[in-house]
Amino acid sequence: MLSAMIKKEFLLVLRDKHALLALFVLPAIFILIMSVAMRDQFSTKAIEFSIFVKDKDQSEMSKDLLSRLSNNGNFVILSSQDKAQFIIKIPKEYSKSANIKINIAVKDSIKSDQIKIFKSILSKEVLSAKLNEMSKRMKQYSTKASDIIKSLDTSDEKLFSVKYNNSQNIPNSTQQSVPAWIVFGMFFIIIPMSTIYINERKQNTLARLNSMNVTVFSMTLSKSIPYMFINQIQVWIMLGVGIYLVPLFNTPALEINGSILAIFAISFALSLSAIGVSSLIAVSASSSEQATTIGGILNILLGAIGGVMVPKFIMPESMQNLANLSPMSWGLDGFLDIFLKSADLKMILNEVIALLIFGMFALILSMIILNFRIKKGL
């Protein structure tokens, strides 16, 4: 009996072109658009300054500085000054006198905050070049002092110890977009599930099935299994989009570092939550129009507060706390842990359990409501 009901549900979903579009095509398009569009926002190498360098000094130190600037990823050294945002003039005798400053000409359109960033990056390189020069000069007097100076390292790694809080690992645009739209797409099952459910209820098919000794539990189970399977297909197709399709648009590919078992666990738990919410809406709404409207709004709200549309790490703390109320956020956190922190099943167990409890609660509630509605002939 159960296999016949599952087969029926599959046939109905697979013949619903709009549902397939919403379940598979829409999230894939979202992943592509958002990954590419947000690429630079998430990139740590986004800041690039075009510079032109006039080296009047032509000393070892000025050449060392030039070499450092060309090796720094934040600077693009142009061969002509026409298009340069900054023109750096290294005056004659610069290496010989500590009082001679480097001159910088800035293009009108450059904003003050960009100048600050430019100066801070440039300072680091100038300081390094000076330390290097000092070390060389000291060598003739004291090898030890020279070594001490040389050992002074101005790299970020040596100067700062940056430790991210667990919840604040920052993903790249693909790592953010893929799980976000997977989570959002999984909840799109509200549309086909509620449409089929409500048609069955309105047409008295559910009552007919009930009179054929099909229990509400069997009805719910037979609907849950196909959508769980569909959700799994969604997850792996969207991961495929992130891994293979997104890089074709000059955007970082998705890298899965965590456990595959953890991906199965979080997607299964998330699926149960999505099915629970969908069932609840389907059995509570009085028409498919009402269900798709409520479902659509709820989906967008859960997505908005859950970090799907706006990444949680850029939200203020109060909004991050609010986000924790959304099951989409739990699912998203689980996926991000797997992608960013190489999480295994144990590390995402809290999210999995929360999603399972939420899903089971919603499903049980929907069964109670459905039973009530069948008995009342509603």
Next chain:
Amino acid sequence: MIKISNITKSYKDKKALDNFSLTIENGSIFGLLGVNGAGKTTLLSILNNLLNIDSGDISIFGLDIKTQKREINSISSIIPQHLAFYENLSVGENLDFFSKIQNAKKEDFEKALEINSLQGMLKQKASSLSGGQKRRLNIAIGLLNNPKVIYFDEPTVGIDPKSRNEILNSIKNYKSLGITVVYTSHYMNEIEKICDEVAIIDKGKLIEQNSLENLLSDKATTSLEQHFLKITGELDA
């Protein structure tokens, strides 16, 4: 035999069925007449275990409705007024689905197809059927479990006279198969055409139960419709 004894069913303060009793003989085609809200659909829902009674007793072929629900469901079938099947599935897929969930036998599947003349339409999508064909599919689904009793809830609503006639003729044939039919309709001529016995219900109470022959022999009225209007007090109004 279906024996309904002193049943009561209320929705909040409103009594849908009030101390209602009725007996339906095996193999008969039994008509239930009543205006909207008289209690017909409530009665059919109760007989199909879709609603519970507040008080009273019902026995269907010797089975107690309170304790033997599953057994009763397996020997009975309801043909709902709505087309309770899947428009996006083919005729064959619909019948296959409903027969599998009831563990129906292959011969019953074939019989349901034949009685409702659906043999050539197995691959046709249900949504592409005509109104009459859809009604026949709706009825065929109800025959899949080879029921001893079938409840028809206004099965001919919204179809053309030719299809209606075909359906009524097929229902008449159920008698020869030993199936008991309980039929509700607003169309008095349908009741007159197929039923052996008729019960008239009004405001949740049984007003009259009699053979069709006796009802039609009422000298004061010229048709079943007039008799119905007289007995429910609508004729004077």
